[in-house]
Amino acid sequence: MGIKDLWSILQPYCERKPLYELQGKRVAIDLSGWVCQAQCIADYQVQPKMYLRNLYFRTCFLVLHDVQMVFVLEGKAPTLKYKTIAARNDLQFKGAAPKAPQTQRAATTVKKGNTRSRFDGILKQCKEMLTLMGLACVTGQGEAEAMCAHLNKQKLVEGCISQDSDCFAYGADIVYRNFSISMQGNQTSSGGSIDVYDLNISRKEIDFGRNKVIALALICGSDYNEGVHGVGKESALKFFSTVADGKVLDEIRTWRTHPAHYDKLNIIVNDPKKCAACSHTGKKAAHTRFGCHACRTTQGCNINEEHANIRLGLQLRNKALVNDAFPDEELIGEFLHEKETMNQLDLQWRMPNLEGFIDFTRKHLQWLEIYAFEKLFPILTRWLVHYHHSLPNQQIITTPRYIKKKRAPKGIACYEIVWNHEQLLPLIPPEQIECEHDKLFSSIEPQHLVIKTFPELVKVFEESKLKPVKQKKPKMAGKVKKISDFVKVVSKDVTKESESLFDDVDDEYDADLSLIVDEICNKGVPLVIKKKINELVQENVNEVSFFDLNMNEDGLDAFERSVFEINSSDDDDDDEY
Numbered sequence: 001m002g003i004k005d006l007w008s009i010l011q012p013y014c015e016r017k018p019l020y021e022l023q024g025k026r027v028a029i030d031l032s033g034w035v036c037q038a039q040c041i042a043d044y045q046v047q048p049k050m051y052l053r054n055l056y057f058r059t060c061f062l063v064l065h066d067v068q069m070v071f072v073l074e075g076k077a078p079t080l081k082y083k084t085i086a087a088r089n090d091l092q093f094k095g096a097a098p099k100a101p102q103t104q105r106a107a108t109t110v111k112k113g114n115t116r117s118r119f120d121g122i123l124k125q126c127k128e129m130l131t132l133m134g135l136a137c138v139t140g141q142g143e144a145e146a147m148c149a150h151l152n153k154q155k156l157v158e159g160c161i162s163q164d165s166d167c168f169a170y171g172a173d174i175v176y177r178n179f180s181i182s183m184q185g186n187q188t189s190s191g192g193s194i195d196v197y198d199l200n201i202s203r204k205e206i207d208f209g210r211n212k213v214i215a216l217a218l219i220c221g222s223d224y225n226e227g228v229h230g231v232g233k234e235s236a237l238k239f240f241s242t243v244a245d246g247k248v249l250d251e252i253r254t255w256r257t258h259p260a261h262y263d264k265l266n267i268i269v270n271d272p273k274k275c276a277a278c279s280h281t282g283k284k285a286a287h288t289r290f291g292c293h294a295c296r297t298t299q300g301c302n303i304n305e306e307h308a309n310i311r312l313g314l315q316l317r318n319k320a321l322v323n324d325a326f327p328d329e330e331l332i333g334e335f336l337h338e339k340e341t342m343n344q345l346d347l348q349w350r351m352p353n354l355e356g357f358i359d360f361t362r363k364h365l366q367w368l369e370i371y372a373f374e375k376l377f378p379i380l381t382r383w384l385v386h387y388h389h390s391l392p393n394q395q396i397i398t399t400p401r402y403i404k405k406k407r408a409p410k411g412i413a414c415y416e417i418v419w420n421h422e423q424l425l426p427l428i429p430p431e432q433i434e435c436e437h438d439k440l441f442s443s444i445e446p447q448h449l450v451i452k453t454f455p456e457l458v459k460v461f462e463e464s465k466l467k468p469v470k471q472k473k474p475k476m477a478g479k480v481k482k483i484s485d486f487v488k489v490v491s492k493d494v495t496k497e498s499e500s501l502f503d504d505v506d507d508e509y510d511a512d513l514s515l516i517v518d519e520i521c522n523k524g525v526p527l528v529i530k531k532k533i534n535e536l537v538q539e540n541v542n543e544v545s546f547f548d549l550n551m552n553e554d555g556l557d558a559f560e561r562s563v564f565e566i567n568s569s570d571d572d573d574d575d576e577y
Helices: 006-013 031-037 050-064 079-092 102-107 117-132 144-153 199-206 210-220 233-240 245-257 259-269 284-290 305-320 329-336 354-364 369-390 447-453 455-464 483-493 501-505 508-522 527-540 558-567 571-576
Strands: 014-018 026-030 068-073 136-139 159-161 174-180 193-198 400-407 414-419 442-446
Touching: 006 014, 006 193, 006 199, 006 210, 006 233, 026 031, 026 144, 031 050, 031 068, 031 117, 031 144, 050 068, 050 117, 050 369, 068 117, 068 144, 117 136, 117 354, 144 159, 174 199, 193 199, 210 233, 210 245, 210 329, 233 305, 245 259, 245 305, 259 305, 354 369, 369 442, 369 447, 400 455, 414 447, 414 455, 442 447, 447 455
Parallel strands: 026 068, 026 159, 068 136, 159 174
Antiparallel strands: 014 193, 174 193, 400 414, 414 442
8 A cells, every 4th residue: 555665665663662652642553554454354253343442452452552642534536536536445345245236336446436435434434433532533535644744744743654665755754654553573562562663864875865765666666656667666776866855756757858958868878889888988898808098907997876876867768758747747637636624623532432432333333232332431530630720510421439449560650540420320220230339430541640630539549558657665774784674673663463573574683583593693782672683583483493482581482581681790791881
């Protein structure tokens, strides 16, 4: 489809990119190209309307990846394309029953065979479904690729998604081709990929722009003509290298309008007295053997590039003028003449019609109501997240109920939102609902969009996730090393009637008791303190066998008496205590 060999010429300047490169951009889509790619038009009785199903899933994928779309439909086909259309009709609808008896069909082949009435009917169904999804659809006055290119030239879209290279001849700068939502070739992106052809790059690198694209259509052929017999892309590119892009069409026109000029060039380059290679006096065979004095060579001679280019142009001219209609000004005018107008062109995304979509898919695709609902509901909620404030309250079909949790599909920060379902539930037969309502009426939306559109909802969710600050219990700084500190701690703890000493002080105090015993052994301890210790130990540490609890009349056990007697042998120490 399009201009012969143009894709292969532009291939060195093509980039294969992941589909997320289109995120946030608006693109024009040649709808007929997507329908033809479905490859189910001819056998539509076997797989009914598969083009609608494929169209939905491609469109849904782009919508959920924040790509704004404008679908372009075919207008009236130019008369130049009638022959091509007739051939495509025979190929695409070979399995379809003819609309009239064979005898009548043969009599009206010229009238009906070159029209797109049946294909236009298919596009009409596609447009109906896309309109129910709220997407913009426009119909060009001529070819769809002409309208796509016009939108691109007017900077209303970033580029065109099309398989038709005619877009460049109509004036498009960027064309996206080979759209895919799966991995291809060396690409490892699970999010799909696409080929990006930017004519600005080829224009900068080899001066190959729109005018040379049109010239290539004249020389090599397109959907509108067969081109020049015997001339391929290599010869065309060599010729294009000799003339600027802005002058190439005028140069081709002079092939017929200025015959005298080319007659003179013919005489110059074909002078029998001059070498065909270097254009100096002498024969080419002699120069090859003995060299050329003017070229200062002893064998062979230098190629005269200017004469070689003139000779190439003359050869192309001679082959082209065999066709009396060359150059086809009608074809040039088809590409260069602006047919499209921008009056009342609405490219905005509208609110999807959920009820209408369910009815449409039940009729054309035999989808159950619950299945159709599940397919369009994410698109509806995404529209609401984008454009919730653009509608009056009475027109809003649903509102967000609450944010369930945070999600991160493919690493993208999102919220899972549960929506109110009072107005949505009647659209689905009760017997088809097999899951909880909150699960059925929930969707996953990007965080940045939710924060922008529903800030209060986000605030409530974030506040609900805040955990109360726990009051930390005061910790005892370090271990008790002095007997006075230990007495203070255990005195405070034993006042709690519901807990025992060792329930409070835990195993940490076992080690402290050992330290106290060591301290008692090494130092003299006042009697009042020792009595307090024994009271606490007798009350709370009955299971500890280290102490002998047989007290004398002074309240001392055998171990403490021995220690006390040793320390009390010094009267000065007693006075001190």
